[in-house]
Amino acid sequence: MTQNRQFILKRRPNGAPVAEDFALETSTIPALDEGQFLIRNHYASLDPAQRGWMSDADSYMPPIPLGAPVRATTIGVVEKSRAEGFAKGQWVMGLNAIEDYSIGTLGGFTQPIDPHAVPKVTNYLSLFGAVGMTAYFGFLDVCEPKPGDVVLITGAAGAVGSLVGQIAKILGCTAIGIAGGAEKCARLTERYGFDHAIDYRGKDVAALDAAIRAVAPDGVDVIFENVGGDILDAGLMNLKHGARIGLCGLISEYNAPQPVGARNIWQLIVHRASIRGLLVADYIARFAEGGAQMGEWAAAGKLIVDEHVDEGLDNALPAFLRLFEGSNQGKMILKIA
Amino acid sequence: MTQNRQFILKRRPNGAPVAEDFALETSTIPALDEGQFLIRNHYASLDPAQRGWMSDADSYMPPIPLGAPVRATTIGVVEKSRAEGFAKGQWVMGLNAIEDYSIGTLGGFTQPIDPHAVPKVTNYLSLFGAVGMTAYFGFLDVCEPKPGDVVLITGAAGAVGSLVGQIAKILGCTAIGIAGGAEKCARLTERYGFDHAIDYRGKDVAALDAAIRAVAPDGVDVIFENVGGDILDAGLMNLKHGARIGLCGLISEYNAPQPVGARNIWQLIVHRASIRGLLVADYIARFAEGGAQMGEWAAAGKLIVDEHVDEGLDNALPAFLRLFEGSNQGKMILKIA
Numbered sequence: 001m002t003q004n005r006q007f008i009l010k011r012r013p014n015g016a017p018v019a020e021d022f023a024l025e026t027s028t029i030p031a032l033d034e035g036q037f038l039i040r041n042h043y044a045s046l047d048p049a050q051r052g053w054m055s056d057a058d059s060y061m062p063p064i065p066l067g068a069p070v071r072a073t074t075i076g077v078v079e080k081s082r083a084e085g086f087a088k089g090q091w092v093m094g095l096n097a098i099e100d101y102s103i104g105t106l107g108g109f110t111q112p113i114d115p116h117a118v119p120k121v122t123n124y125l126s127l128f129g130a131v132g133m134t135a136y137f138g139f140l141d142v143c144e145p146k147p148g149d150v151v152l153i154t155g156a157a158g159a160v161g162s163l164v165g166q167i168a169k170i171l172g173c174t175a176i177g178i179a180g181g182a183e184k185c186a187r188l189t190e191r192y193g194f195d196h197a198i199d200y201r202g203k204d205v206a207a208l209d210a211a212i213r214a215v216a217p218d219g220v221d222v223i224f225e226n227v228g229g230d231i232l233d234a235g236l237m238n239l240k241h242g243a244r245i246g247l248c249g250l251i252s253e254y255n256a257p258q259p260v261g262a263r264n265i266w267q268l269i270v271h272r273a274s275i276r277g278l279l280v281a282d283y284i285a286r287f288a289e290g291g292a293q294m295g296e297w298a299a300a301g302k303l304i305v306d307e308h309v310d311e312g313l314d315n316a317l318p319a320f321l322r323l324f325e326g327s328n329q330g331k332m333i334l335k336i337a
Numbered sequence: 338m339t340q341n342r343q344f345i346l347k348r349r350p351n352g353a354p355v356a357e358d359f360a361l362e363t364s365t366i367p368a369l370d371e372g373q374f375l376i377r378n379h380y381a382s383l384d385p386a387q388r389g390w391m392s393d394a395d396s397y398m399p400p401i402p403l404g405a406p407v408r409a410t411t412i413g414v415v416e417k418s419r420a421e422g423f424a425k426g427q428w429v430m431g432l433n434a435i436e437d438y439s440i441g442t443l444g445g446f447t448q449p450i451d452p453h454a455v456p457k458v459t460n461y462l463s464l465f466g467a468v469g470m471t472a473y474f475g476f477l478d479v480c481e482p483k484p485g486d487v488v489l490i491t492g493a494a495g496a497v498g499s500l501v502g503q504i505a506k507i508l509g510c511t512a513i514g515i516a517g518g519a520e521k522c523a524r525l526t527e528r529y530g531f532d533h534a535i536d537y538r539g540k541d542v543a544a545l546d547a548a549i550r551a552v553a554p555d556g557v558d559v560i561f562e563n564v565g566g567d568i569l570d571a572g573l574m575n576l577k578h579g580a581r582i583g584l585c586g587l588i589s590e591y592n593a594p595q596p597v598g599a600r601n602i603w604q605l606i607v608h609r610a611s612i613r614g615l616l617v618a619d620y621i622a623r624f625a626e627g628g629a630q631m632g633e634w635a636a637a638g639k640l641i642v643d644e645h646v647d648e649g650l651d652n653a654l655p656a657f658l659r660l661f662e663g664s665n666q667g668k669m670i671l672k673i674a
Contacts, residue, residue, distance in 0.1 A: 247605050248606075261598055268613065276609070277610055
């Protein structure tokens, strides 16, 4: 139990991460300080945001140091504890790393969780974790949807996007999803209840613009943006007056050498529309409220959450790369133990 | 009086407008319909927005038709009238065109004005017109400045920008202006009371970023954006948490073949900041309120408004091009008669 396998960042990726950027290394777990506890990690969340943390850009979190394990939200079980309220056997969730064992302290994202309160313990990494809370607060608080609104969701087959589309439907909005490939588009309409699905593959900005216009001839009230690049530019050409764009992510440019951003922001003037950045960390104090509502919708069969679990620390990189290839179906999770 | 010289759009400009895109033509004034009045135009407002109206892009206004005179806000005197309340001799302001005579009807921007109520009748094209109201409502309503805020204004020596900086100072903000050349920068601090001026000439994004950081090491709360391109990208790298960017214009790209937009919008996520487009047309119903406040500030010596008047319909193009060369000092106005 004193040996710890860690998925280490050896080199900052240039473009798409490759094997040489990482190493699986074994280290010895240091002794616990007062207030700390040792977590046996069972599952790690794999998210596009981690690609940003691997770069050296100053962002909302410091870069992952070279030589350190890759930062990730994990869920696991307390093995040893020198912290009040975190006894051996307690399940916990927190912002830790992709490794067998993490040392936790109370604060930030770290919190005890109850595996019996949810259908599956991994739901804490999807419905009740950063993903679910991003969908819930990012959509409701930042995009301010109203019943009848036309809502465009990009990256719609992804973990956050599929939840946003379903929440839009619960609220009485029209949900249009953009995703890559016929299979994912079928999932949007057949499994998640989107009204329309648009396959972005093989489409340039003009073709994407036309495809959105075909299903939303009067424009869209809300865009929940996960992708950026051509897809955002096409969305910007289809805004209604006063449209709100919630900027959740820009996955199309995380592996790009230079940011593309939004070329068509002149449309914000034309339609007096807005783009607002969102980050789930702002809503930690309201997670209980969001989780209760999401859990209620899920229990009532109104909200489907899919999880895609790959196994083993030695699969960390291929599992992570699925997010950029689009080969995952649901929230991407790595099973560690 | 039946002959009308008109500054006609002959061809849609490709890049910067050139002489061949226009012609000064003479036509006969048609007879008035009931509800119309004939305006002898004295002054026309020259604004960057007109460049957008010359393109064929669908925007917040239809493109100027080829063969039609170039749309402009003008002020003039009613010569003949078949409209109630608009007697011969009445001064009026309205969205007309660059021409000797325009036919007006009540509605939209069109309104009677009183030349004795203001220091100069041209103030209706600056302080009390679209320019002044853009500065007033665009800044106060869209950017929501608070005392103590650090406000960055781009295109700061321009008609709108110079007013926004002065309003920021009146409200107790720190005003930082970006402009082109040492002379304009000196005007910002010495004439308009900005705290800091940054000369964008010869600076790339990194140098602009560093120049902003040097005077606003903790970032900016508000950006009032008139320029776009490298200057907007540098501003995006200097946002405080929750910063508001009011997007008023993108003059750097009006003559460009392709829009550049905002490459660094990932910073909106990092700082949960927003970009919101603004257009003065939304505030027509509140112009009296805005004009009263601007007039009060100007009368108290707190607000300086500069006007740059070129003379003659045959000078319309060189006068208009000053806006893009930056050779005007103050609100650009063409004296027609």
